Amino acid sequence: MVRAMADPRDGDDEAQPPGHAGAPVGGAVAEDAHGNAAGPGRPGEPPPPPAAVTGTAPPAPVPAPASASASASAPASASATPTNDVPSLVDKVRESPFTLVLALVNIAVFLWAESVGSTVEGTTLLQFGAMEPTHVWAGEYWRLVTPMFLHVGWIHLAMNTYFGFGLCAAIERALGSRRFLVVYFASGAAAGCGSAFVAWLLQDGRQSAGASGAIFGILGALLAIRYHQLGSWKAFAADPGIRGTAIRIAIWTAIGLTAVHFDNSAHFFGLFAGALATILYVRRARLAWLGYAAALAGLFLAATHPWSPPRGPDAERFATYSMGYITGSWPEAKSSPFIHNEAKGVRFSEKGCKHGVGLSCLVLAEYLEKKGDPDSIARSKELYDRGCAIDPAPCKQIH
Numbered sequence: 459m460v461r462a463m464a465d466p467r468d469g470d471d472e473a474q475p476p477g478h479a480g481a482p483v484g485g486a487v488a489e490d491a492h493g494n495a496a497g498p499g500r501p502g503e504p505p506p507p508p509a510a511v512t513g514t515a516p517p518a519p520v521p522a523p524a525s526a527s528a529s530a531s532a533p534a535s536a537s538a539t540p541t542n543d544v545p546s547l548v549d550k551v552r553e554s555p556f557t558l559v560l561a562l563v564n565i566a567v568f569l570w571a572e573s574v575g576s577t578v579e580g581t582t583l584l585q586f587g588a589m590e591p592t593h594v595w596a597g598e599y600w601r602l603v604t605p606m607f608l609h610v611g612w613i614h615l616a617m618n619t620y621f622g623f624g625l626c627a628a629i630e631r632a633l634g635s636r637r638f639l640v641v642y643f644a645s646g647a648a649a650g651c652g653s654a655f656v657a658w659l660l661q662d663g664r665q666s667a668g669a670s671g672a673i674f675g676i677l678g679a680l681l682a683i684r685y686h687q688l689g690s691w692k693a694f695a696a697d698p699g700i701r702g703t704a705i706r707i708a709i710w711t712a713i714g715l716t717a718v719h720f721d722n723s724a725h726f727f728g729l730f731a732g733a734l735a736t737i738l739y740v741r742r743a744r745l746a747w748l749g750y751a752a753a754l755a756g757l758f759l760a761a762t763h764p765w766s767p768p769r770g771p772d773a774e775r776f777a778t779y780s781m782g783y784i785t786g787s788w789p790e791a792k793s794s795p796f797i798h799n800e801a802k803g804v805r806f807s808e809k810g811c812k813h814g815v816g817l818s819c820l821v822l823a824e825y826l827e828k829k830g831d832p833d834s835i836a837r838s839k840e841l842y843d844r845g846c847a848i849d850p851a852p853c854k855q856i857h
Contacts, residue, residue: 556639606643633679648730649674784807784821
């Protein structure tokens with residue numbers, strides 16, 4: 459399961475960790491993370507946390523017995539009914555149709571993006587909806603959900619599809635299709651919002667894409683179902699499978715903090731959103747959904763932070779994006795192509811200048827000055843003076 463970040467300038471992808479009433483909750487899920495039956499004595503194994511998009515396969519997962527089973531209606535001591543029948547692929551698809559649909563949508567979006575450009579280049583990722591915090595602030599709120607359908611290269615797509623398919627299929631069969639979709643999309647949206655919020659706090663200019671935020675939400679659903687089955691935090695913490703899963707998540711998180719740029723924030727926001735939604739389902743806590751919706755709304759506000767325009771490095775990136783859209787190239791490298799969208803670049807610059815981003819005023823001033831007509835030149839001078847008053851440093855460099 460991978461949530462990847464990419465630099466729009468050099469085209470290199472900085473991978474991040476690899477890798478929503480249907481039928482009522484009930485019936486033990488006697489399967490492992492890949493959808494295979496697992497009766498008592500042969501507990502299933504949850505999937506390893508995300509693998510990075512680095513061009514190589516992740517290390518072999520540490521084996522850790524864990525049951526991906528749960529029953530919302532059975533007592534905590536209930537166990538899966540012994541069975542030696544392994545469901546066929548056709549059976550799995552028939553019982554979890556939306557898992558297949560989501561996988562096919564991801565593949566279709568990937569092929570579409572590859573037909574236009576390269577999914578390891580930042581410009582293509584931006585064009586197809588990657589999360590980028592200054593674009594979100596500028597009003598492109600769809601970037602909080604579209605990243606769950608976009609992947610950075612073939613390996614990224616293959617890893618998320620392989621690790622996500624079995625897990626999602628098992629949870630769709632356990633929760634029912636409608637509830638599965640709610641958990642999946644709520645987790646993906648929370649992951650996008652969380653990633654944008656943390657990117658704003660750190661001003662790291664990340665571009666983020668990948669389904670792993672939503673897949674981590676499904677992993678959270680599995681953990682919530684397992685907790686419901688075991689009946690107590692003590693039993694949950696002592697469960698070997700839960701411990702194994704927690705260790706692998708910790709290892710991948712550490713790797714994401716030190717060696718590879720995993721989008722850990724997207725993963726954990728997705729994980730908690732999926733776990734909480736599933737808890738509300740299995741406990742049938744209908745009124746609590748109001749609090750859940752309020753929490754998501756608050757996270758959306760934090761991600762879009764309309765009260766706080768780009769500052770520091772984010773202001774520079776925002777102005778660079780604006781100029782890139784206006785000219786169709788990166789200002790620092792005129793030969794490097796960008797998405798030519800003059801109206802969008804002007805709109806970004808106007809919004810930035812209005813909210814006190816001095817560089818945006820200067821970008822808009824340069825654009826109007828090149829138009830050459832008297833009104834544009836007069837407006838250009840006003841914008842130049844405003845930009846220099848807000849941020850004198852760039853004006854000193856010009857002179």
